[in-house]
Amino acid sequence: MSRKLKELAALAGAGLLGVLAMSGFGGREAGAQFLDNLFPQEAPPPVRREVPPSREIAQYSYAPIVRKAAPAVVNVYVQRRVQTFSSPFANDPFFRQFFGDAFGQPSERVQSSLGSGVIVSPDGIVVTNTHVIRGRGETEIRVALSDKREFDAKVLSQDDKTDIALLKIENGDQRFPTLDLEDSDTLEVGDMVLAIGNPFGVGQTVTSGIVSALARSEIGSSDSQVFIQTDAAINPGNSGGALVDMSGKLVGINTMIFSQSGGSQGIGFAIPSNLVRLYVQGAADGRKVERPWLGARLESVTRDTAEALGLDRIAGAVVARVSDAGPAARAGLRAGDVVVNVDGFEVGDARAVQYRLTTRGIGSTVKVGVIRKGEPQTVELTLVAAPEPGRDDVRNLAGQHPLDGARVSNILPGIADEFGLDEADGVVVVSVRRASAAARLGFQPGDVIVEINRKKVGSVNDLDMLLGARQRAWLVAVRRGDKVFNLQVPG
Known part of the structure; x- marks a missing residue:
């Protein structure tokens, strides 16, 4: 039956149904049955069932992604030889000064730890976490690939602030599988x-999840740390492993978990691949990664500052101080400005600003969005490295005094930015050697030495001279944050 004839029959049938219903001959049901008999319906074509051509179509599977990514994820085994003493007091320099080793002889033992890593270049450069390989004593590092091959590795670089370390597989001329780095800003x-890694040393393991949050900065210990949060199961041993997207590319390096039990509770954090890329490129070019010098002190917006400045959101970073002739001053930033975005990316706090500037890199020009007196404005900031300190600006301290093992510096503009200090008199502790006298006394990077035995410290030279005289007792005034405390130590 043609389409036109079907339409005419349908119209006629509708009228006939009405007539039958009105005349009482069986009502609408009888009329409908009459039409079905007169114009039978065509049967639908049978459904053709076929065998799926591939496993991927038959069932949703991560297997193709894992096959692509897993060969480039390695297990990192670290062994350290450390010396120990049988006496609990034998490690104390004061005790040993009087008694020597009479109450305890040194012995050597081996400490072992494990983690994960990701091969990012065919010649065997591996990205992992600094805390995976860090420790005292002579260190031996081996990496194990997913195909059970093992190689020795050496440390190329490590950065405590970002927790990024680079290893080099000592292999000769072999070529290794790699993972490409994705732009983490696309997440x-x-x-x-x-998440791919070696949790608890059981061997390579894959877990799945989603990106739970971006640009988490509240949980880091450094102003350069911003994290991707995920609910993919991450456990001890996953540190340094890969966080990959659905194209099998690296979007982050798994670093830490938030847990009260020590196991995964669905809150894991990874270093974004855009920050990792800087260190990989630096290793390839044979240069050290430098953080941009802003020439200004930033403070995260709090509820109180948001109310005081009339902001509608508790987000951004307030410019608390601008150094004369620094990059921020040249760009036109002013004290009281609130930085709200960098190159269009919103920033939640001061750490997020530093992260955005760092990932843009030295030599770049960025557009910084600010709120100034309630009005949005944009300034262009050229990123440069901090001025190099002179030979007399930095010093490693050693001797019979409380600061033995500390590296100190005059408070230069770049140092002030790095540690969030006001440019003032004093000497700042840049780093502290492990197990040194300064470490045992609790000195930390960022501490400002204000006085030694009630004499003001204005420079590194002043400090060096004051520490050179033997004392029966040391009184050290230290400024940490907004507080000043006095430390008294026997001479």
Whole structure:
């Protein structure tokens, strides 16, 4: 039956149904049955069932992604030889000054730890976490690939602030599988991700989850740390492993978990691949990664500052101080400005600003969005490295005094930016050697030495001279944050 004839029959049938219903001959049901008999319906074509051509179509599977990514994820085994003493007091320099080793002889033992890493270049450069390989004593590092091959490795670089370390596999001329780095700024909350690593030393393991949050900065210990949060299961031993997206590319290096039990509770954190890329490129070019010098002190917006400045959101970073002739001053930033975005990316706090500037790199020009007196403005900031300190600006301290093992510096503009200090008199502790007298006394990077035995410290030279005289007792005034405390130590 043609389409036109079907339409005419349908119209006629509708009228006939009405007539039958009105005349009482069986009502509408009888009329409908009459039409079905007169114009039978055509049967639908049968459904053709076929065998799926591949496993991927038959079932949703991460297997293709894992096959692509897993060969480049390695297990990192670290062994350290450390010396120990049988006496609990034998490690104390004061005790040993009088008694020597009479109450305890040194012995050597081996400490072992494990983690994960990711091969990012065919010649065997491996990205991992600094805390995986860090420790005292002579260190031996081996990496094990997913195909059970093992190689020795050496440390190329390590950065405590970002917790990024680079290793080099000592292999000769072999070529290794690699993972490509994805632009971590393309991630969105809700994206699927896989975590690949060596949890608890059981061997390579894959877990799945989603991106739970981006630009988490509240949980880091450094102003350069911003994290991707995921609910993919991350456990001890996963540190340094890969967080990959659904294209099998590296979007982050798994670093830490938030846990009260020591196991995964669905809150894991990874270093974004855009920060990792800087260190990988630096290793390839044979240069050290430098953080941009802003020439200004930033403070995260709090509820109180948001109310005082009339902001509608508790987000951003307030410019608390601008150094004369620094990059911020040249760009036109002013004290009281609130930085709200960098190159269009919103920033939640001062750490997020530093992260954005760091990932842009030295030599770049960025557009910084600020709120100034309630009005949005944009300034262009050229990123430069901090001025190099002179030979007399930095010193490693050693001797019979409380600061033995500390590296100190005059408070230069770049140092002030790095540690969030006001440019004032004093000497700042830049780093502290492990197990040194300064470490045992609790000195930390960022501490400002204000006085020694009630004499003011204005420079590194002043400090060196004051520490050179033997004392029966030391009184050290230290400024940490907004507080000043006095430390008294026997001479």
